[in-house]
Amino acid sequence: MDGGRSCEDATLVSVIIPTRDRADMVVRAVASALAQTHAVLEVIVVDDGSTDDTPAALAAIDDPRLRVLRHAPGRGVSAARNRGLATARGEYLALLDSDDEWLPEKTTRQLACMRQRNLAISQTQEVWMRGGRRVNPGKAQGKPDGFFFEQALGRCLVSPSTVMFTREFWEELGGFDESLPACEDYDLWLRTLIRHPVGLLDELLAVRHGGRPDQLSAIYVGQDLFRIRSMAGLLGRSDLTPWHRDCIKKELRRKALCYARGCLKRDKPEEAVRVLAVAEKAAGGKLF
Structure with missing residues (x-):
């Protein structure tokens, strides 16, 4: 070069x-x-x-x-x-x-x-x-x-x-x-x-x-919330391969569970339930 x-x-x-x-x-x-x-x-x-x-x-x-x-x-x-x-x-x-x-x-x-x-x-x-x-x-x-x-x-x-x-x-x-x-x-x-x-x-x-x-x-300390939103949006795409979809679901599950545990530690059970529901809905079925 x-x-x-x-x-x-x-x-x-x-x-x-x-x-x-x-x-x-x-x-x-x-x-x-x-x-x-x-x-x-x-x-x-x-x-x-x-x-x-x-x-x-x-x-x-x-x-x-x-x-x-x-x-x-x-x-x-x-x-x-x-x-x-x-x-x-x-x-x-x-x-x-x-x-x-x-x-x-x-x-x-x-x-x-x-x-x-x-x-x-x-x-x-x-x-x-x-x-x-x-x-x-x-x-x-x-x-x-x-x-x-x-x-x-x-x-x-x-x-x-x-x-x-x-x-x-x-x-x-x-x-x-x-x-x-x-x-x-x-x-x-x-x-x-x-x-x-x-x-x-x-x-x-x-x-x-x-x-x-x-x-x-x-x-923005709890940035995994925005990553969860991003991955949920990605799952709505029509051009994902099965491999891409599986990778997203795996990481979405991991991040959603981690975020929910943090919510429970901060005495925010409603937020934990909400985020888990968002992730599961995006995945199109049972995720947890």
Whole structure:
């Protein structure tokens, strides 16, 4: 893969960055996108109703490749990403969370990898930072390459800030599910893996910053509820193979039971019964 190819490559890449009340961080994210060695790109920031200095901070960036869209407050990250992707003009589309950043060669390297392997979607490896210090992800967070639908049911194995995909892929898959306040990426990657492999460029080309209270993983503690909703929705699809359906039912049963036990420990028996009933109905028969 020729890292210098970007100087002659006229392929437009659209970078979508949703944000809300992260003035300093979104400026860092935008700067990392604009500093890519593949310079033919547009950066679309969708501001989900920020009340801090985000609008002013973005307005101070003098680069014609940057577009800022103001969004109705509180509609969430799925709606923000969907709006940005709907207005994007690029042949390739890439996601970047406003608290993360890219290394300069990411776009160049990822474009070359996708062309070489004829991929519709891919991700890269990333450096993990927590509280300003680098941490090593565990084996459970390892990223597979290819078709890994069954593994992806257990946990989200695709990192939004490292993802790039073709316009044709996005038009086929459709948008993020805006009814999910969290785990919207888990849902999209499962829908992806039914039809497409997710390629892995095994290079550290992004930086993931975590450990803050404003992240969705901290705001929504019981995230298995949203994964249960996602799997229940998947079982209504007509294009699942018997293998896909069996995998979903197995994980749906496991997650629903785990969630219900947690409800009982928190003295919420009605919620436990409700979630078990939702899972069983989606499975179309006895699940427990």
